[in-house]
Amino acid sequence: MDKTDQIQIVTISTPFIRLDALLKLAGAVPTGGIAKLRIQNGEVLVGGVCCTMRGKKLHDGDIVELDGVKIKVQSACM
Numbered sequence: 001m002d003k004t005d006q007i008q009i010v011t012i013s014t015p016f017i018r019l020d021a022l023l024k025l026a027g028a029v030p031t032g033g034i035a036k037l038r039i040q041n042g043e044v045l046v047g048g049v050c051c052t053m054r055g056k057k058l059h060d061g062d063i064v065e066l067d068g069v070k071i072k073v074q075s076a077c078m
Contacts, residue, residue: 007063007070016057017073019046022064026071038066 010017010026017025020035023044029035038044039054045065046056058064060075 009074011074011076013076016059019056020054028066
């Protein structure tokens, strides 16, 4: 499996998680500042669409992509 086929599951115990927080939690970026820059530069996709809102609320089933790696939000309340 190469990098473009990877999907990482991130389980949350809250109703939603902000996009910048998800990127940090998943380890896709080292800091919140880097997350902010990458989001503002249009490098992050949410549901396959470019998203420049770092505070975008993500819910169960949402898929985020950065550098070819997909991150899926999964609720622990299932």
